[in-house]
Amino acid sequence: MEHLLSKINNPSDLKKLSANQLPQLAKELRDFIIDVVSKKEGHLGASLGVVELTIALHYVFNTPDDVLVWDVGHQAYGHKILTERRAVFHTNRALNGISGFPKISESSYDTFGVGHSSTSISAALGMALASQLKGDFEKQHIAIIGDASIASGMAFEGLNHAGVTDANLLVILNDNAIGIDLSIGALKNYLTAVKEGKNPKQNNIIKSLNFDYSGPIDGHDLPKLISELERLKLVKGPKFLHVITTKGKGLQLAEEDQVKYHAPGKFDAKTGEIHLKNEVDLPPKFQDVFGHTLVELAQNNDKIIGITPAMPTGSSMKYMMEAFPKRAFDVGIAEQHAVTLAAGMATQGMVVFCNIYATFMQRAYDQLIHDVALQNLPVIFCLDRAGLVGEDGATHHGVFDIAFLNCIPNVIIAAPKDEIELRNIMFTASEGLNKPIAIRYPRGRGEIINWQLPFEKIEIGTIKELQKGSKIAVFSTGTIGNNVTKALHAVENVGVFSHYHFPFIKPLDEKAVIELISVHNQVITIEDGVVKGGFGSQINSISTTNNLNKRIINLGIPDEFIEQGTVFEQQQICKIDVDSIIQLLKKISDD
């Protein structure tokens, strides 16, 4: 049989196919995604689920003049492949390759940059209103959003606004009843009822928001999708199409274990079997140190609560959910709600561990300031995936948190260097600090195998001397300090260098910092966060305010967005990898 996908570079090639060739194309596209992702890794299940929808959208609409806005964007692999990126798809998520998410600078078909969820309706509505103002009534504006993402506050805000406009907006709900973990909430229950035909049409929540609602339809049925999209093209004003799909469609194991196959790592393209990594004798992932430690603490304190906004597996909050189902809450993709919910619980004396990836904490900034810090509520935030995160790239780095937390009164900022310190800071916080605390730790594994030691309290604001020298002091915070330790092992002149680890970025013991700066000739600060406004900048400010007049070099993330690659490559770009630190130490000790 003639291979179709290899002849399609863009949607105009796709439009040359007859409708009855499209199921074959869907199979080829699915096989292509499976083949590449099985070797190169990446998000799998979500893209497999929207293969037919992707083909139908590009077949019916006149992209890129008509705009498709994919929510989150991890499901847009098929879209990328059909829009001039098939040949480079093997570079997905790699350094200098294509991004794992739609990105305006990458292609005119990527109409809006995504990565964080629930933005598509607002963005597409903005485009639709702009078209109207420009007098363009032909252009179609389409947001494709999942059932987990549509339950987020921002998506509701977009729907609420769209419903009082006559904007030419089509919202497509890709309903597969799963986010990364199972979708939760009353809206999900409602959508399931609609799917099962249990909900009377006159009570339709979307219709009551003034949308022209249609569906639910089978999102794997190409003829149905195409005829419905053709019809909707002619309907004026805000429209909503409810599409039912299966995450992982076409790869049996991925359909059966949708959580694991969200991003399965390398696997056998034919059978779907995941290539098992040898994980025996490896140090734990930080997320698991968090998850298991929380359960241990909760066993001895029935006031302890866990909250996660839609990341029970990724954050390992699932252990708390299994052990104490009544005291652990997955609130869906709702970071703002998670933070204020935690604040509410804290007012009632609960000890709340609210686990949010550092990058997603950005969503809840006002809640953090207004609901938590201003009232000095002792919520314990655990910021997972802090620092550079690798292949997810610029949308997902947790590099802004130190800077955006530094300026908020009352908040303690902690950055443990290893698993044991993370445990002990969690323990210390659970004992009561009378203030909010944010504990940041990175993606991936630590370096200590025997980490489950008895808890020890750690003094807030303490500074740890790891090495004492006479001339140059390195101040590090968090796990990036391990790069410093390795670099210091590799340089000679051992007596020259001091190394101080700051488990706390805030509060800083100013007296101690002044003393340390004063007894050295030079200071290097290093953090895996942005230099501007970060840890180093606080050290600079102490130095200048006190006229210490010492040279300080600040290492960290420069004032630019760091694109996808491995964490190691990203550290090299920022010059915070072990070798770059060695080069710097050698250079300044020779000066």
Ligand SMILES: Cc1ncc(C[n+]2csc(CCOP(=O)(O)OP(=O)(O)O)c2C)c(N)n1
């Ligand atoms: C603000 C924000 N919080 C959390 C995430 C992490 N996240 C990525 S995908 C996803 C689930 C999305 O599920 P859904 O909207 O149903 O889309 P589908 O995967 O089914 O396409 C989550 C929680 C995110 N990208 N953005």
